[in-house]
Amino acid sequence: MGRCNKTRGPCLLLMAAVVISLLMASSAAWSKQAIEAISSSLLVKDYSTSLSDIRESSDACQDACLWKSGINGSWVQDFDFARDYGQYEEPWVIEEGPFQRCTAGAFQPSEDAPFPWRTSWRWVDHESDCQVDILTLDKFCKVLQRLNVKRILFFGDSLTDAMYNSFANKIGHANFRLNPDDQRNGSMICPGGGVDGADPGRDRRIPVFGKKLPIVPRNTTRKMIAFDHEVRHFFDSSAPDRVLAIFNIGAHYHGVNDYRKDLDAMLNLLSNMNRSQDLYIFRATSPGHEGCLPLTREFDWKVGARIVPLAKFEDYKVTVGHRHHWDKFEGYNHYTKQILLEHNRKRLDPIYHYLDIFNMTALRNDAHPAPRDCLHFQAPGPIDWWNHLLFTYLSRLSEDGQQQGKGSMKEITTNCRRSYF
Numbered sequence: 001m002g003r004c005n006k007t008r009g010p011c012l013l014l015m016a017a018v019v020i021s022l023l024m025a026s027s028a029a030w031s032k033q034a035i036e037a038i039s040s041s042l043l044v045k046d047y048s049t050s051l052s053d054i055r056e057s058s059d060a061c062q063d064a065c066l067w068k069s070g071i072n073g074s075w076v077q078d079f080d081f082a083r084d085y086g087q088y089e090e091p092w093v094i095e096e097g098p099f100q101r102c103t104a105g106a107f108q109p110s111e112d113a114p115f116p117w118r119t120s121w122r123w124v125d126h127e128s129d130c131q132v133d134i135l136t137l138d139k140f141c142k143v144l145q146r147l148n149v150k151r152i153l154f155f156g157d158s159l160t161d162a163m164y165n166s167f168a169n170k171i172g173h174a175n176f177r178l179n180p181d182d183q184r185n186g187s188m189i190c191p192g193g194g195v196d197g198a199d200p201g202r203d204r205r206i207p208v209f210g211k212k213l214p215i216v217p218r219n220t221t222r223k224m225i226a227f228d229h230e231v232r233h234f235f236d237s238s239a240p241d242r243v244l245a246i247f248n249i250g251a252h253y254h255g256v257n258d259y260r261k262d263l264d265a266m267l268n269l270l271s272n273m274n275r276s277q278d279l280y281i282f283r284a285t286s287p288g289h290e291g292c293l294p295l296t297r298e299f300d301w302k303v304g305a306r307i308v309p310l311a312k313f314e315d316y317k318v319t320v321g322h323r324h325h326w327d328k329f330e331g332y333n334h335y336t337k338q339i340l341l342e343h344n345r346k347r348l349d350p351i352y353h354y355l356d357i358f359n360m361t362a363l364r365n366d367a368h369p370a371p372r373d374c375l376h377f378q379a380p381g382p383i384d385w386w387n388h389l390l391f392t393y394l395s396r397l398s399e400d401g402q403q404q405g406k407g408s409m410k411e412i413t414t415n416c417r418r419s420y421f
């Protein structure tokens, strides 16, 4: 307890930083025409492909679950799930920070809550064929091998950083090694044996690198989305091998215009790498929850928050004109989907995939580092599900060729073209 009281200062500072960073916003209006104008200006080449061409082309994804999974469903409480899959193996690969240690980390199990509530919710998709599968080391390694992925990059804001942390902790300390000088530089070890008994006995080391972008100060000249020498080195040293890159921007935007510029910049950066062999996955911006609970710091964290996630998307509310502009996130996501769909339809390289974590996360008002930060999440918790969804997506992608005809192209939102060798 004493240790936790001492950390209060830094905790408050951290909160203040979060709040200040989120205060940066402007009030540019969102309009369909603007989306369309930008969509066309972004696309350099015009192959004048129509949706029907893609539908019939052999490289379009067929499995409808690729874009349906994780969207329409509910969180169901399941303490067996919490026990078997909801926790991180001790010791954690990447430790929790001081604030988390004093709050969520102070939880003590009891008979009625043997694990923290936020880890006891399992996503059940209403599309019964499109369930989200759970990432385990073994299954993830097999998918990486099938997709021929040799390296993994997480590139984006603090929420992608949290996704990297979750990933490392889900893989667990026995199979995830960190560079002692840099906790964003690690590698996962896939035990030998491999798919189809290939490479028996030989472990595979998959470098995993996390790059957290700095928050753009509001009034600087905008040149913030860039690959620094570390990221360039990461790509250079992987050529010609396939990199799986999970990237995002979104939550810290001043307004729509800056978001567009930076998304444009980010996609150009990736395109200019000329690495069509890579797998690029854009992660949707995740929603914030106004007035998230508990509302006070004088909360008994040993018992833990016992909050039930929202039952349906219609219950998710954010004030129009929200002071951190969380009400713009759906617009950012919508715009991004349009851009990526258009890009893929035109058969431009590289292919961009879209990981849609927005809807499932919109229901998770229960797991924020409340009361002050209602955007980030406690861990283990909802962000682990982003990695489960990522794994499920990759798994489906690797099998997509065998699933011809299963999906209906009418329902397409982002047309991922198949992209594995």
Ligand SMILES: *[C@@H]1O[C@H](CO)[C@@H](O)[C@H](O)[C@H]1NC(C)=O
Pocket (backbone or CB within 6 Å): 071, 072, 073, 313, 314, 330, 333, 358, 359
């Ligand atoms: C998912 O979220 C979008 C907003 O981005 C919303 O329009 C849609 O209705 C949601 N879908 C479901 C099934 O809740």
Ligand SMILES: *[C@@H]1O[C@H](CO)[C@@H](O)[C@H](O)[C@H]1NC(C)=O
Pocket (backbone or CB within 6 Å): 072, 073, 126, 127
């Ligand atoms: C979500 O699933 C429910 C239950 O299957 C269904 O009734 C509803 O129409 C679905 N909603 C959307 C937006 O697909």
Ligand SMILES: *[C@@H]1O[C@H](CO)[C@@H](O)[C@H](O)[C@H]1NC(C)=O
Pocket (backbone or CB within 6 Å): 219, 220
């Ligand atoms: C940016 O903002 C700071 C503090 O608000 C101010 O001192 C500085 O002059 C501004 N710079 C520009 C280029 O507007």
Ligand SMILES: *[C@@H]1O[C@H](CO)[C@@H](O)[C@H](O)[C@H]1NC(C)=O
Pocket (backbone or CB within 6 Å): 179, 185, 186, 209, 230, 231, 233, 234
């Ligand atoms: C990560 O660390 C290894 C040494 O442990 C180093 O060789 C590599 O260049 C580092 N990667 C990045 C991207 O910094």
Ligand SMILES: *[C@@H]1O[C@H](CO)[C@@H](O)[C@H](O)[C@H]1NC(C)=O
Pocket (backbone or CB within 6 Å): 272, 273, 274
């Ligand atoms: C990618 O290709 C373009 C056009 O061929 C070329 O101008 C550019 O320098 C290449 N970029 C890299 C990083 O090799």
